[in-house]
Amino acid sequence: MNTDSYGNGLAIGKELDDPADAALYGKLTRRIVPFLFLAFVVAYIDRVNVSFAKLQMLADLSLSETVYGAGAGIFFVGYFIFEVPSNLILHRVGARLWIARIMVTWAVVSSLTVFVTDASSFYLLRFLLGIAEAGFFPGVVLYLSNWFPSQRRSQIIALFMAAIPVSGAIGGPLSGWLMAHLAGVHGIAGWRWLFLVEGLGSLVVGVAAFFVLTDRFADVRWLNAEEKSRIAADLARDALTRTHTSARGAFASVQVWLLGLLYFCIAMGNYGLAFWVPTIIKASGVASIGNIGLLSAVPSLVSVIAMIWIARHADRRNERRVHVALCCVIGAAGLLASVLCAANVTVSIAALVVAAIGINSIAPVFWGIPTALLGGAGAAAGLAVINCTGNLAGFVSPFIVGRLADLSGGKLLPGMLAIACALVVGAAIVLFMPSHRTSQRTFK
Template sequence: MNADSYGNRLALGEARDDPAHTALYAKLTRRIVPFLFLAFVVAYIDRVNVSFAKLQMLTDLSLSETVYGAGAGIFFLGYFIFEVPSNLILHRVGARRWIARIMVSWAIVSSLTVFVSGATSFYVLRFLLGVAEAGFFPGVVLYLSNWFPAQRRSQIIALFMTAIPVSGAIGGPLSGWLMAHLAGVHGIAGWRWLFLVEGLGSLVVGVAAFFVLTDNIADVRWLNAEEKSRIAADLARDALTRTETTARGAFANPKVWLLGLLYFCIAMGNYGLAFWVPTIIKASGVASIGNIGLLSAVPSLISVVAMIWIARHADRRNERRVHVALCCAIGAFGLLASVLFAANVTVSVVALVVAAIGINSIAPVFWGIPTALLGGAGAAAGLAVINCTGNLAGFVSPFIVGWLADLSGGKLLPGMLAIAAALLIGAALVMGIPFHRTSPSSQGTFK
């Protein structure tokens, strides 16, 4: 089948269900997504392993919950400042070199956290970790948008973003094991071993990224000429629905900032879950660090299946706003229930499963919206603006929860109420986005 004939069939909505078309994108997925998934797993473990280190580090260094919350969150200030420049550089020099640079940099900084001795050094290294990691996530989303058309993008992003719950499923037990079994080895505290070992893992994956990633379709050897033409036809048709803008144009686009505000609300939930699950489980009466690590993996593992199913459902229905709103509401309900029923381990963990299903399923569907709207250099800048604006919640979320915990004598409920409120505001925002469809097969655009 020639490219013109294929393009005509795709325009009529027929080619998407063609077995050859499905097989082509399955092949593309197998070759691209697994490594990016692995990279995000180690990135997210390095980002949130401080939530486990906290269980020993605060006592060793005499730090308060407020200091922990500020230190956990200051990562996102560095991330915010350097996000847009990093993504623009990636757009210019290519994903292979820049993603490898990002990963090697954050691995080194994460490993250096072993030398934290007080609040100041904790703040400095968390800030530098954010600087090092800036650009990774929006860079990968941009990279995927250059390989997969909008009709398949939510489920591809979902596959990539299952790295978040999987990192929790892996990182929880691993962090608990490292802290429990390496404590005191060579006179080094368990939480210091945690940062050292997990940072070195990121270093290995970062070096591999330089050799594994390919910047564009034309350079790959595992696609033949016809397959490359098919993908190019898909992407060319997809580009017609995007707004090509400059980087400056993205900053001036109110839609970009509206999506950034929405993503801020979503990220409040993400980091409320990521940074406080171990503390919530401990509050339910689980004392063993190893058992806390194992229980923290349960919500993460179960939410993986939900993430993929919900993203596929959103793609099939060609509808994203209601999916995002419902997931926000489910996440808010689960978080509140996990602390309201903290006295019962079983009920609390079940509530965390509900929270993880809702919260972890939001972002893959959400990112299908801006990637279908933005093109050119404006896409690199716009995705970075949305991501870094949203990820300011990574500073606000843990700081607010920690601060409210200190004010209330260690209670988590006030902080979780704030997180739940942010998620519900996000649900209202996404339902208020003006939106229309240009055709039954279109992805839809802002009015």
């Protein structure tokens, strides 16, 4: 019998192939995941569209690469401060109300970025955007853990997190088009239109969240009594292997903080990719903003297929540690190669594809670990602690790359080398995390 990463000791391969279970959880997936996927797409576009705005904004406002890096990253300071309180509120009031509140708030703040005039206002609005979005991702992960058992969770999280590369595939061309075609309309710069239009899109989805989401599977009408009973039984079996603790207990857990450190290394790669792909493509010789937007979609689209396949493979093999480590190394190698081969557009784009496959595939597998470990209020707090600790990399990553670029005369290699090192450290952490062989919660 296989054991899950910090898992449940179940022979999950048979369950994944059971036709009745497959039909039930397929129905659940079709009903729940598409809207959450859409919400994460618009969230991530609003989070990283600054990477495209940068191509015009820095010159318009006379800002340096260091200012851009700090502004891109200060989002995560606000995110860090309000992440745990936000997730604890979601645990109390329910996902429907709180996710809708998060989305509406961030849409308004993102749209207000149209009024940025200098470094100070840029910093302020990025900080407020982080506060507004705090709790969204761990809240959704917590929400999914209350609908899907752990043996299906990596692939479900992968379907949700496929929104990250899809947001790149959609957001890149859309951002490029908006900046190229709306520049100067009504005397407004293209990058300002970018923030306004994409922020309003998030507002629409945020309002819809209040009417689309349901807090508990027991309350939906599209599941019959037998289906609800089977889901409840699966989740009850999951609960036997979870550590149910208080929020204070999660804060005191060495295991939680170690997972947070690991996620920090993973997120260094995520945001290195998210905030610098347009700049890497431009450095390879592509001058047109529209073409940069289109080319930036290629790594994202290819990685969607890979990340879903890798997450499903991890679930079937019931193994997460090696999957995470290999993806970290692949992502690091791809990032470095994309910069080292910048003289050749084709090779550089191919390397970015490899980087995107590795980096985008890590988190869905990773999140199968803490969701199998934690339950109750401890899950709400623990997932938030892990996520906000990891997402501090959202500040560190762009700031380091921007600072090193300024110090090296605009070169991207030093920054990408720093991010690659973080990913390799992440691989080492996950491989050397202790195996608790004496308990059911085996890290495999």
